[in-house]
Amino acid sequence: MKARVTVTLKSGVLDPQGKAIEGALRSLGVDGVASVRQGKVFDIELDGSDRAKAEALLKQAADKLLANTVIENYHVEVLG
Amino acid sequence: MKARVTVTLKSGVLDPQGKAIEGALRSLGVDGVASVRQGKVFDIELDGSDRAKAEALLKQAADKLLANTVIENYHVEVLG
Amino acid sequence: MKSAVLVFPGINRERDMARTLRLVSGQQPAMVWHTEHELPAGTDLVVVPGGFSYGDYLRCGAIAARSPIMDAVRQFAAKGGLVLGVCNGFQILCESGLLPGVLMRNENLRFICRDVFLKVERSDTPFTRGYNAGQVVRVPVAHGEGNYIADGETIARLEGEGRVIFRYSGPDGMIDPNWNHNGAINAIAGIVNDGGNVLGMMPHPENHVEAEIGSTDGRGLFAGLAEVLKRAA
Amino acid sequence: MLANDVKITPELVAEHGLKPDEYQRILDLIGREPTLTELGIFSAMWNEHCSYKSSKVHLRGLPTKAPWVIQGPGENAGVIDIGDGLACVFKMESHNHPSYIEPYQGAATGVGGILRDVFTMGARPIACLNALSFGAPEHPKTRHLVSGVVAGIGGYGNSFGVPTVAGSVRFHKRYDGNILVNAMAVGLAEKDKIFYAAASGVGMPIVYLGSKTGRDGIHGASMASAEFDDNSEEKRPTVQVGDPFSEKLLLEACLEIMAKDCVIAIQDMGAAGLTSSATEMGAKGNLGVTLDLDKVPCREEGMTAYEMMLSESQERMLMVLKPDKEKEAEAIFRKWGLDFAVVGETTPTMRFIVKHHGQVMADLPIKELGDSAPEYKRPFVSLEKPAAIDAGAIEPPGSIADALERLVATPDLCSKRWVWEQYDHIIGGNTVQRPGGDAAVVRVLDGPKGLALTTDVTPRYCEANPFEGGKQAVAECWRNLTAVGATPLAITDNLNFGNPERPEIMGQFVGCVRGIAEACKALDFPVVSGNVSLYNETNGKAILPTPSIGGVGVIADFKKSASLAFKKEGEAILVVGE
Numbered sequence: 001m002k003a004r005v006t007v008t009l010k011s012g013v014l015d016p017q018g019k020a021i022e023g024a025l026r027s028l029g030v031d032g033v034a035s036v037r038q039g040k041v042f043d044i045e046l047d048g049s050d051r052a053k054a055e056a057l058l059k060q061a062a063d064k065l066l067a068n069t070v071i072e073n074y075h076v077e078v079l080g
Numbered sequence: 081m082k083a084r085v086t087v088t089l090k091s092g093v094l095d096p097q098g099k100a101i102e103g104a105l106r107s108l109g110v111d112g113v114a115s116v117r118q119g120k121v122f123d124i125e126l127d128g129s130d131r132a133k134a135e136a137l138l139k140q141a142a143d144k145l146l147a148n149t150v151i152e153n154y155h156v157e158v159l160g
Numbered sequence: 161m162k163s164a165v166l167v168f169p170g171i172n173r174e175r176d177m178a179r180t181l182r183l184v185s186g187q188q189p190a191m192v193w194h195t196e197h198e199l200p201a202g203t204d205l206v207v208v209p210g211g212f213s214y215g216d217y218l219r220c221g222a223i224a225a226r227s228p229i230m231d232a233v234r235q236f237a238a239k240g241g242l243v244l245g246v247c248n249g250f251q252i253l254c255e256s257g258l259l260p261g262v263l264m265r266n267e268n269l270r271f272i273c274r275d276v277f278l279k280v281e282r283s284d285t286p287f288t289r290g291y292n293a294g295q296v297v298r299v300p301v302a303h304g305e306g307n308y309i310a311d312g313e314t315i316a317r318l319e320g321e322g323r324v325i326f327r328y329s330g331p332d333g334m335i336d337p338n339w340n341h342n343g344a345i346n347a348i349a350g351i352v353n354d355g356g357n358v359l360g361m362m363p364h365p366e367n368h369v370e371a372e373i374g375s376t377d378g379r380g381l382f383a384g385l386a387e388v389l390k391r392a393a
Numbered sequence: 394m395l396a397n398d399v400k401i402t403p404e405l406v407a408e409h410g411l412k413p414d415e416y417q418r419i420l421d422l423i424g425r426e427p428t429l430t431e432l433g434i435f436s437a438m439w440n441e442h443c444s445y446k447s448s449k450v451h452l453r454g455l456p457t458k459a460p461w462v463i464q465g466p467g468e469n470a471g472v473i474d475i476g477d478g479l480a481c482v483f484k485m486e487s488h489n490h491p492s493y494i495e496p497y498q499g500a501a502t503g504v505g506g507i508l509r510d511v512f513t514m515g516a517r518p519i520a521c522l523n524a525l526s527f528g529a530p531e532h533p534k535t536r537h538l539v540s541g542v543v544a545g546i547g548g549y550g551n552s553f554g555v556p557t558v559a560g561s562v563r564f565h566k567r568y569d570g571n572i573l574v575n576a577m578a579v580g581l582a583e584k585d586k587i588f589y590a591a592a593s594g595v596g597m598p599i600v601y602l603g604s605k606t607g608r609d610g611i612h613g614a615s616m617a618s619a620e621f622d623d624n625s626e627e628k629r630p631t632v633q634v635g636d637p638f639s640e641k642l643l644l645e646a647c648l649e650i651m652a653k654d655c656v657i658a659i660q661d662m663g664a665a666g667l668t669s670s671a672t673e674m675g676a677k678g679n680l681g682v683t684l685d686l687d688k689v690p691c692r693e694e695g696m697t698a699y700e701m702m703l704s705e706s707q708e709r710m711l712m713v714l715k716p717d718k719e720k721e722a723e724a725i726f727r728k729w730g731l732d733f734a735v736v737g738e739t740t741p742t743m744r745f746i747v748k749h750h751g752q753v754m755a756d757l758p759i760k761e762l763g764d765s766a767p768e769y770k771r772p773f774v775s776l777e778k779p780a781a782i783d784a785g786a787i788e789p790p791g792s793i794a795d796a797l798e799r800l801v802a803t804p805d806l807c808s809k810r811w812v813w814e815q816y817d818h819i820i821g822g823n824t825v826q827r828p829g830g831d832a833a834v835v836r837v838l839d840g841p842k843g844l845a846l847t848t849d850v851t852p853r854y855c856e857a858n859p860f861e862g863g864k865q866a867v868a869e870c871w872r873n874l875t876a877v878g879a880t881p882l883a884i885t886d887n888l889n890f891g892n893p894e895r896p897e898i899m900g901q902f903v904g905c906v907r908g909i910a911e912a913c914k915a916l917d918f919p920v921v922s923g924n925v926s927l928y929n930e931t932n933g934k935a936i937l938p939t940p941s942i943g944g945v946g947v948i949a950d951f952k953k954s955a956s957l958a959f960k961k962e963g964e965a966i967l968v969v970g971e
């Protein structure tokens with residue numbers, strides 16, 4: 001089974017990379033970008049075929065490791 | 081308008097990060113993960129409301145800066 | 161002083177740290193592998209050294225923070241044991257919950273290696289006995305992600321409780337954005353936990369303990385610790 | 394039974410960079426048509442990079458011996474005796490083309506490769522240097538290339554944990570389409586504990602160590618040969634991605650098993666991967682080698698023998714272990730989380746045999762693979778020397794102060810702090826003189842000995858007069874070492890030139906090499922390792938001839954090294970020399 005975990009910064013948390021990208025886009029002449037926030041995706045290949053079990057597993061992975069829940073939110077999606 | 085650009089490594093390209101995460105999940109006792117590949121997301125706030133224009137803009141941003149097209153693929157999604 | 165230096169895969173300043181501990185205290189530290197479940201008996205100082213544990217993949221310090229030895233360190237700290245985390249060690253302590261906040265990418269997104277000036281805010285902690293409050297020391301930094309942040313409440317508490325121990329400053333002790341090379345909030349370079357027994361800092365005092373190699377400004381930290389531990393013993 | 398899968402056509406031969414007469418040489422050597430895997434093996438072994446076919450005859454003119462030279466060119470790195478039972482192991486190597494394609498990863502893997510060369514010999518790396526040449530600052534690609542290359546060098550070295558202590562950066566429009574990234578690594582070992590590539594003993598296990606093999610960096614030729622299907626995206630030749638974390642583990646694991654005396658021979662899997670490392674270990678030890686590719690740890694599914702033999706995946710090594718130490722060595726590698734697999738053995742046959750899925754994919758004479766590579770005496774001409782400029786005919790500057798200000802503001806002469814601050818130059822706690830001076834000085838262990846390190850060359854001198862330019866580069870290196878108080882001991886070189894098939898380029902090469910040789914002989918300053926990078930040109934326009942010289946010197950007491958800064962007001966300033 002394939003799944004994707006997306007980890008994004010909580011709103012309010014400063015994002016120096018996003019800020020820098022905003023600036024870089026502007027200086028590259030890409031206009032119309034109001035703001036950028038950078039996050040991560042994890043494309044995960046799972047053993048087994050039980051969706052519910054997979055989701056539970058991914059939540060566990062995200063809580064334990066993939067996200068730092070002090071500053072990040074995560075979203076789990078089993079693609080099947 | 082909100083949009084998301086997802087940047088992932090082309091298949092076949094070594095992903096040291098994904099590899100390290102796989103190992104870490106295993107030693108944390110999260111079982112059933114066969115493989116992990118790490119990518120990036122950019123959550124972008126855009127001026128204006130023309131979807132087609134927004135998509136073109138994001139493609140340009142991805143080509144110029146957000147993705148390294150030698151080793152990465154990207155996917156643009158305007159969320160409205 | 162019976163110190164223990166933790167060794168995680170990818171850590172690379174453990175040898176610098178061990179040499180400094182030996183130079184200053186005259187005693188060889190124990191090198192403790194990350195899969196251990198216990199610290200050596202009688203350990204009175206745990207040092208989490210700098211480097212790139214697990215390549216700093218995922219987030220700096222994230223994977224190391226979850227290794228078996230860190231449970232032992234948490235127990236050690238809970239009993240008041242002294243823990244020092246430098247650079248990656250600071251990041252690991254934050255990721256493991258022993259210290260609040262996180263270290264983000266440097267403001268200019270670049271790795272920066274240079275000497276910086278640190279203002280020592282307090283001298284009444286076990287880590288700063290060797291310095292005077294307000295003293296300015298010159299020590300090097302070498303990091304890409306040293307930009308300390310935490311939520312407003314946490315920062316207010318840290319400041320209110322006097323837990324900011326080191327700040328990036330000018331040579332005269334002035335706090336000025338121009339001297340804050342990584343953009344850390346309130347120019348924070350090092351903090352302690354609420355018990356005052358766990359210190360995390362980005363700069364490398366262990367690389368400035370000899371006059372011919374940089375300076376001796378980093379020595380005070382280790383000499384102070386050795387003194388405190390000798391008195392306690 | 395030899396698996397003859399693909400008809401070898403002249404087009405396929407050409408795609409593998411082999412000339413018709415070179416292919417004929419292969420036919421004569423093996424007496425039959427090669428398999429595709431064999432053709433790949435020959436192309437890897439006989440390309441310029443591996444075989445030095447255009448440069449070899451000239452490199453023989455370089456002085457490589459001195460009483461303090463322990464190992465000259467020909468091994469992974471050069472080795473010199475620095476006294477007190479210690480040896481200094483060092484080499485410089487280019488990663489020019491990959492860095493132009495993907496600056497971050499290209500430069501990073503360049504650093505990774507040269508570090509492996511050094512620790513393969515049993516040395517712990519103690520310093521890195523680099524010599525970088527970029528196009529004109531105003532060229533649209535330059536900014537991107539500079540920031541990627543500098544970040545890549547830092548990204549690898551900082552994480553691996555070796556200080557990058559010196560280097561050089563230049564800008565010139567002749568590098569617009571062809572930048573140069575030369576990386577040098579310096580390591581320290583006990584002088585009687587150096588490890589070499591030559592295998593010994595028949596029936597010894599050949600062990601694969603490090604990261605898994607993927608389709609990294611497989612030549613464009615493989616695209617033409619691999620059939621296209623739904624997975625063709627998977628088969629795209631890809632850029633090599635560096636993994637400094639794995640390399641750091643590989644370093645620690647290698648040094649640990651070397652200390653436990655498990656190793657007979659060891660070879661880094663460099664540019665031509667499994668092919669060159671396996672053949673070199675066998676050929677140098679006068680032994681045959683049989684590889685079983687089914688045992689090779691692979692990152693991707695369905696890799697063919699051809700792909701495995703040509704893969705340039707990084708962070709890998711090949712070793713011959715003492716059979717009774719195999720278990721011990723394996724335990725050490727597992728502890729560091731690295732792959733470990735017995736993939737073959739040494740044989741008495743002098744054949745290089747590659748098996749995959751029960752079939753023989755290659756069966757070649759191992760000595761001849763390296764020894765019978767073509768060697769060219771390419772024609773060369775010396776270009777007309779440019780006429781001397783009459784200094785009197787040049788308008789004097791209005792104000793010396795203005796002229797000085799303009800000079801120090803030029804990209805070549807301005808401070809390079811913005812570069813070296815991105816490199817960790819203090820890790821190790823031994824950096825006595827940091828970047829910014831004439832040469833870096835690094836303390837040896839706990840002292841008092843120190844090593845002085847520098848890289849130098851002035852390409853415009855080499856262009857104007859290759860012989861004098863070659864001499865000058867060595868002399869400059871020598872001066873930088875003596876200026877910090879060191880006794881110069883030996884050099885490594887990285888010879889970057891254009892297309893050697895053009896006589897005027899070959900003329901530059903020959904001239905520079907002769908100049909280097911002359912200066913090295915005069916100074917008793919031998920060349921102990923080096924690297925040649927040819928075909929650095931775009932659209933028929935070559936780079937400036939750029940023979941980078943990396944020098945090593947020794948200081949008895951690091952505390953006595955001299956630095957560049959004025960120390961006090963009112964002191965006399967002396968000019969020494971002509």
Ligand SMILES: Nc1ncnc2c1ncn2[C@@H]1O[C@H](COP(=O)(O)OP(=O)(O)O)[C@@H](O)[C@H]1O
Nearest residue numbers: 523558559560561562809812813828829830831
């Ligand atoms: N790429 C680099 N990496 C590390 N150090 C560098 C690099 N480029 C320049 N430096 C350092 O900056 C200083 C000045 O460089 P350069 O202009 O080449 O020196 P010079 O020509 O005076 O020998 C030297 O100390 C050199 O080591």
